[in-house]
Amino acid sequence: xxxxxxxxxxxxxxxxxxxxxxxxxxxxxxxxxxxxxxxxxxxxxxxxxxxxxxxxxxxxxxxxxxxxxxxxxxxxxxxxxxxxxxxxxxxxxxxxxxxxxxxxxxxxxxxxxxxxxxxxxxxxxxxxxxxxxxxxxxxxxxxxxxxxxxxxxxxxxxxxxxxxxxxxxxxxxxxxxxxxxxxxxxxxxxxxxxxxxxxxxxxxxxxxxxxxxxxxxxxxxxxxxxxxxxxxxxxxxxxxxxxxxxxxxxxxxxxxxxxxxxxxxxxxxxxxxxxxxxxxxxxxxxxxxxxxxxxxxxxxxxxxxxxxxxxxxxxxxxxxxxxxxxxxxxxxxxxxxxx
Amino acid sequence: xxxxxxxxxxxxxxxxxxxxxxxxxxxxxxxxxxxxxxxxxxxxxxxxxxxxxxxxxxxxxxxxxxxxxxxxxxxxxxxxxxxxxxxxxxxxxxxxxxxxxxxxxxxxxxxxxxxxxxxxxxxxxxxxxxxxxxxxxxxxxxxxxxxxxxxxxxxxxxxxxxxxxxxxxxxxxxxxxxxxxxxxxxxxxxxxxxxxxxxxxxxxxxxxxxxxxxxxxxxxxxxxxxxxxxxxxxxxxxxxxxxxxxxxxxxxxxxxxxxxxxxxxxxxxxxxxxxxxxxxxxxxxxxxxxxxxxxxxxxxxxxxxxxxxxxxxxxxxxxxxxxxxxxxxxxxxxxxxxx
DNA sequence: ATGTGACTGACAACCGATTGCCAAAAGTTT
DNA sequence: AAACTTTTGGCAATCGGTTGTCAGTCACAT
Numbered sequence: 001x002x003x004x005x006x007x008x009x010x011x012x013x014x015x016x017x018x019x020x021x022x023x024x025x026x027x028x029x030x031x032x033x034x035x036x037x038x039x040x041x042x043x044x045x046x047x048x049x050x051x052x053x054x055x056x057x058x059x060x061x062x063x064x065x066x067x068x069x070x071x072x073x074x075x076x077x078x079x080x081x082x083x084x085x086x087x088x089x090x091x092x093x094x095x096x097x098x099x100x101x102x103x104x105x106x107x108x109x110x111x112x113x114x115x116x117x118x119x120x121x122x123x124x125x126x127x128x129x130x131x132x133x134x135x136x137x138x139x140x141x142x143x144x145x146x147x148x149x150x151x152x153x154x155x156x157x158x159x160x161x162x163x164x165x166x167x168x169x170x171x172x173x174x175x176x177x178x179x180x181x182x183x184x185x186x187x188x189x190x191x192x193x194x195x196x197x198x199x200x201x202x203x204x205x206x207x208x209x210x211x212x213x214x215x216x217x218x219x220x221x222x223x224x225x226x227x228x229x230x231x232x233x234x235x236x237x238x239x240x241x242x243x244x245x246x247x248x249x250x251x252x253x254x255x256x257x258x259x260x261x262x263x264x265x266x267x268x269x270x271x272x273x274x275x276x277x278x279x280x281x282x283x284x285x286x287x288x289x290x291x292x293x294x295x296x297x298x299x300x301x302x303x304x305x306x307x308x309x310x311x312x313x314x315x316x317x318x319x320x321x322x323x324x325x326x327x328x329x330x331x332x333x334x335x336x337x338x339x
Numbered sequence: 340x341x342x343x344x345x346x347x348x349x350x351x352x353x354x355x356x357x358x359x360x361x362x363x364x365x366x367x368x369x370x371x372x373x374x375x376x377x378x379x380x381x382x383x384x385x386x387x388x389x390x391x392x393x394x395x396x397x398x399x400x401x402x403x404x405x406x407x408x409x410x411x412x413x414x415x416x417x418x419x420x421x422x423x424x425x426x427x428x429x430x431x432x433x434x435x436x437x438x439x440x441x442x443x444x445x446x447x448x449x450x451x452x453x454x455x456x457x458x459x460x461x462x463x464x465x466x467x468x469x470x471x472x473x474x475x476x477x478x479x480x481x482x483x484x485x486x487x488x489x490x491x492x493x494x495x496x497x498x499x500x501x502x503x504x505x506x507x508x509x510x511x512x513x514x515x516x517x518x519x520x521x522x523x524x525x526x527x528x529x530x531x532x533x534x535x536x537x538x539x540x541x542x543x544x545x546x547x548x549x550x551x552x553x554x555x556x557x558x559x560x561x562x563x564x565x566x567x568x569x570x571x572x573x574x575x576x577x578x579x580x581x582x583x584x585x586x587x588x589x590x591x592x593x594x595x596x597x598x599x600x601x602x603x604x605x606x607x608x609x610x611x612x613x614x615x616x617x618x619x620x621x622x623x624x625x626x627x628x629x630x631x632x633x634x635x636x637x638x639x640x641x642x643x644x645x646x647x648x649x650x651x652x653x654x655x656x657x658x659x660x661x662x663x664x665x666x667x668x669x670x671x672x673x674x675x676x677x678x
Numbered sequence: 679a680t681g682t683g684a685c686t687g688a689c690a691a692c693c694g695a696t697t698g699c700c701a702a703a704a705g706t707t708t
Numbered sequence: 709a710a711a712c713t714t715t716t717g718g719c720a721a722t723c724g725g726t727t728g729t730c731a732g733t734c735a736c737a738t
Contacts, residue, residue, distance in 0.1 A: 011461065011462060013693095013694060013695080014694065014695060015694080015695095023717070023718085024717065024718045024719075025694085025695080025718090026695095026696080026697080026717075026718065026719080026720090027716085027717055027718070029694095029695065029696060029697085030696090030697090030716095030717085033695095033696080034697095037715095037716080037717095038716070038717080039715080039716060039717085042716080042717080056458065056459070056462065057694085057695075058403075058462050058693085058694050058695065059462065059463055060399050060402040060403045060408065060462065060463070060693085060694075060695090061403050061693070061694030061695040061696090061723090062694080062695055062696080063399040063695090063723090064397075064399045064400055064403050064693090064694080064695070064696090064722090064723045064724065064725090065694075065695045065696040065697080065722070065723050066695080066696055066697090066723085067696095067723080069399065079424065079427060079428050079431060080424055080425070080428050080617075082421070082424070082617060085418065085419055085421070085424060086419065088418060088443075089418050089419050089445070092418060092443070092445050093445075096445075101442065101463070102442075102443060103440065103441075103442065104427075104431070104441060104443045106428070106431055106432075106435075119395065120395065122350065122395075123350060123395065123397050123398065123399070124398050124399070124440075225621075252621055255621065256620075256621055278419075278421060278617070278618065279617065279618040279621065279622075281595075282564075282591055282594065282595055282618065282622045282623065283618075283621045283622060283623070284621065284622065284623035284624075285623075352723095352724055352725080353724065353725060354724075354725090362687070362688085363687065363688045363689075364688095364724085364725080365687080365688065365689075365690090365725095365726080365727080366686085366687055366688070367725095368724095368725065368726060368727085369686095369687085369726090369727090372725095372726080373727095376685090376686085376687095377686070377687080378685080378686060378687085381686080381687080396724085396725075397723085397724050397725070399723085399724080399725090400693090400723070400724035400725040400726090401724080401725060401726080402693090402725095403692095403693045403694065403695085403723090403724080403725075403726090404692070404693050404724075404725045404726040404727080405693085405725080405726055405727090406693080406726095
């Protein structure tokens with residue numbers, strides 16, 4: 001009975017519906033996207049036909065003619081870093097809820113890959129969320145002029161951002177260590193290109209100064225468990241009794257290395273991580289860490305981006321959102337060893 | 340000097356190049372995609388112009404006219420499960436190498452979400468890789484008829500698949516436990532809808548039968564650390580001295596719960612996990628587990644899919660690939676307790 | 679010089695929508 | 709009933725490419 005006997009083969013188009021209802025394709029388009037522009041009765045017929053023919057709009061075509069792709073690019077430096085898992089989950093959830101598709105790109109910690117991905121996405125997506133961007137301020141700002149961007153953990157004036165406030169948590173961590181009697185503390189730095197790492201060190205150094213304790217800086221180290229081994233050795237050599245690591249991966253790597261070297265945690269050395277990623281609660285000993293609301297950060301980033309894409313639909317246009325963090329104390333920190 | 344003074348604003352199109360070189364748009368298209376179809380000199384001019392104008396093909400338009408989207412959908416039941424991280428990384432790497440874009444979708448362990456994602460992707464992607472599909476054989480087969488699909492850890496005749504051979508590793512794990520003196524072993528089952536879980540139990544039950552040891556089945560349990568607590572309690576209650584868990588998440592959850600209940604691992608109870616995910620090596624105690632080449636599985640899945648998409652470019656059309664696994668012994672298994 | 683075929687490049691239709699503009703239809707007002 | 713306004717729906721252009729078809733060019737063989 002169908003006009004298109006091959007409907008099982010090829011997905012129905014707007015033209016099929018038009019033919020089926022005896023109206024023009026443009027009318028169908030309007031009925032579906034601008035309902036008030038079409039007579040109620042016609043619209044009902046069209047909607048019914050659409051349902052019967054199992055119509056799904058072709059996103060490619062829609063994107064081409066309307067300019068909107070319905071996709072958002074999410075750029076992360078390293079997909080396998082558990083920190084980004086939670087972020088990705090947050091963005092994915094929120095994007096799906098808003099009817100957007102997520103394009104996930106691993107930039108491999110490279111500014112070049114990141115830049116080329118952005119250029120690519122400029123036509124393939126309506127907006128971009130970029131985590132821990134490796135791009136310089138200038139380049140990032142220039143990119144933001146071409147396509148809506150929300151940065152995560154990257155502060156550049158003029159670029160909307162979600163910042164996880166680890167610097168202030170770093171001071172908390174320091175106070176925690178001080179209260180346990182530690183006086184010589186090391187900051188185990190992350191990648192040299194990481195702005196977060198830099199900001200954390202600045203905060204830590206200032207806090208240490210104010211409280212009159214020694215703060216060493218070690219690194220930079222890659223944010224992986226592997227490089228945690230080198231970090232552990234450096235920490236032992238530096239003679240400190242406690243370390244605040246750039247992130248949990250490094251901290252966990254340190255835990256493993258210290259254990260292998262027979263150095264007890266926390267009896268001989270206390271370790272504080274950052275992010276509270278998957279695994280931080282069940283490593284040995286469980287890691288004291290600065291817990292970040294990562295997934296929430298992802299959701300907020302999406303909200304900010306979408307608010308920018310659809311200015312009409314209310315919502316404050318905050319251009320900077322700071323997410324609070326707090327110290328979660330577990331077993332990897334303890335009283336300073338008595339010399 | 341440019342013909343398009345606004346080139347900084349709007350990305351260059353094929354028509355801009357055509358105008359710039361004084362040729363037809365179709366010639367530009369051919370020069371770029373079918374080089375041998377165009378005179379060498381003309382092609383050179385076009386390529387130079389393309390470079391000068393900083394031309395990037397519009398993927399939407401390309402998709403619309405050619406029918407190929409250059410994207411591959413990757414469906415996973417739960418993005419936050421570390422098992423899939425590695426899989427995603429494998430697919431991402433291989434897809435990028437081949438010039439494809441990865442569309443990542445979290446199906447939330449729901450067959451409905453999975454089915455609708457597939458329907459959606461039918462026009463938005465050239466092919467689909469689906470991990471641990473929750474769909475019934477019929478539905479999956481029907482979907483595979485509409486769009487090229489490669490399944491991971493899901494065996495349906497007629498659907499190309501990459502299977503991680505955990506069932507045989509399960510027997511290895513059992514032998515390992517038997518060699519440690521265990522005679523009453525439990526299998527901690529995964530989700531009821533998981534084919535892998537089913538196959539593993541079948542293999543384990545058969546092996547246990549052959550070796551004359553008791554094998555209990557517990558569960559089903561959700562594949563999360565949370566449900567590991569319930570699993571641990573069930574295991575203790577069942578009176579077994581060793582457990583083989585559906586995956587590492589459950590196993591790690593069991594470790595935590597057992598520790599909280601004061602039951603020592605491996606002295607009182609041995610635990611074997613599956614997958615060797617991130618964290619399995621640094622939990623407490625480190626987990627004995629069946630190591631799966633997950634990332635490699637992702638790469639193989641992509642290769643199989645691409646071979647299907649571009650039949651010309653050689654490559655055997657294997658339609659089923661079994662990935663070997665092996666037992667990695669760590670600290671969570673030990674001699675059976677003397678009663 | 680003419681025929682043949684390989685090579686080039688242009689024209690135009692098409693992919694599946696969106697959208698500005700216009701005319702027909704319907705409803706209102708005087 | 710004529711004039712005017714508001715709906716309502718259709719035409720056709722457009723987005724940026726791809727691709728089938730065809731005509732023109734040129735070289736070579738006859």
